[in-house]
Amino acid sequence: MMEIQEKAIAIIHSPEECKGALLPVRDALEVLSGRWKLQILISLSSGPMRFKQISKAVIGITDKMLSKELKDLEINKLVVRTVYDTFPPTVEYTATEHSKSLQGVIEALKDWGMLHRKEIIGK
Incomplete structure (x- = not known):
């Protein structure tokens, strides 16, 4: 490094x-x-999820903040929102191929975070 x-x-x-x-x-x-975007992308790395599934996976995020962050991620082509013609409508969010290019960055951040934790708190 x-x-x-x-x-x-x-x-x-x-x-x-x-x-x-x-x-x-x-x-x-x-x-x-921000605090949430990478956590949302990490939760979507396992496959498409509905809004409430993401909300449960990203502990501590409010529905209002999740909605805002998903819109930002969609604008930046990191997430695709798909609405299915059901009653009530079903909405799924999927990580794009473009977002998958962040995998190395996320791994590097995880590795650095582990080193930083050891440096700061010894764990």
């Missing part, structure tokens, strides 16, 4: 290159920011 960071730092030689490297990071953080 340190080797990758050193390579990334070594490549940037000017303020323009620094700005160019930071813009995609800023964009990614803007799309994934």
